[in-house]
Amino acid sequence: QREMILISVFFSILIILPGPPARAGDVPDERPAPCDCSAYIVDTDPKGLNVRSGPGMGYPVVDTLPTNNPVEVTIRQSKGPWMMIDRAYIFAETGLTDNIDKTLNGFVYGPLLGARTQSNGREHVSLYAEPRTDSAVVAELPDETEVTLSGCSGEWLKVRYGAIEGWLDPASRCGNPVTTCP
Numbered sequence: 456q457r458e459m460i461l462i463s464v465f466f467s468i469l470i471i472l473p474g475p476p477a478r479a480g481d482v483p484d485e486r487p488a489p490c491d492c493s494a495y496i497v498d499t500d501p502k503g504l505n506v507r508s509g510p511g512m513g514y515p516v517v518d519t520l521p522t523n524n525p526v527e528v529t530i531r532q533s534k535g536p537w538m539m540i541d542r543a544y545i546f547a548e549t550g551l552t553d554n555i556d557k558t559l560n561g562f563v564y565g566p567l568l569g570a571r572t573q574s575n576g577r578e579h580v581s582l583y584a585e586p587r588t589d590s591a592v593v594a595e596l597p598d599e600t601e602v603t604l605s606g607c608s609g610e611w612l613k614v615r616y617g618a619i620e621g622w623l624d625p626a627s628r629c630g631n632p633v634t635t636c637p
Contacts, residue, residue, distance in 0.1 A: 485534065485535060487533065488608045491609060492610050493527055493570075494538075495527050495568065496520060496632070497568060497569035497601070498567035498568075501523070504519065505518075505563070506518040506520060506559060506562065507561055510537030510539070517559075517561045518561060521545060524546055524548060525546040525632035525633050526543055526544065527544045527546075528540040529541055529542040529543075530604075530607055533565065533608070533613075536564060537562045540563055541558065542556070542557065543555075546632065565605050569601050569602060570614065570623070570630045571628065572597070572602065573599075573627055573628055573629045575627070580597070580598065581596075581627070582616075582621025582623060583623075583624070590622075593619065594616070608622075614628075
């Protein structure tokens with residue numbers, strides 16, 4: 456009788472417990488969002504920006520990008536605040552001939568990437584509640600304001616400026632760290 460009770464308690468605990476523990480910094484199971492946009496590194500760590508094999512701190516570092524030179528990255532997907540990149544364009548200090556166009560595949564933490572707002576002659580740039588221009592405007596930002604990334608969807612960037620978070624449309628941002636965008 457006592458053994459049956461212990462076995463019942465044991466199996467009850469197994470049913471209640473979740474699956475295997477997630478690795479530190481991993482993103483919960485959510486669908487990745489396909490993206491097609493660019494941003495630049497705003498991380499100031501002198502050791503460089505880690506590129507990981509998956510979307511979380513628990514994944515191994517597969518590459519490191521410099522933080523002492525301007526670097527533009529191409530983003531292909533976001534999973535939570537993690538951005539999957541497939542290209543890094545490293546601007547050299549000595550001129551155009553020393554620039555490096557690097558193909559890679561890995562994830563970087565979005566808040567370590569940035570973009571600038573671009574008003575295109577308008578008074579301000581709108582941040583939207585959803586990645587579409589017919590959604591509510593959550594904030595108005597001035598031209599040339601640096602924002603950090605927290606996600607993306609298609610050509611839209613989900614950005615943060617202080618405590619404000621919203622979606623920045625493709626025509627209102629510049630992901631190039633050394634020049635203005637057309």
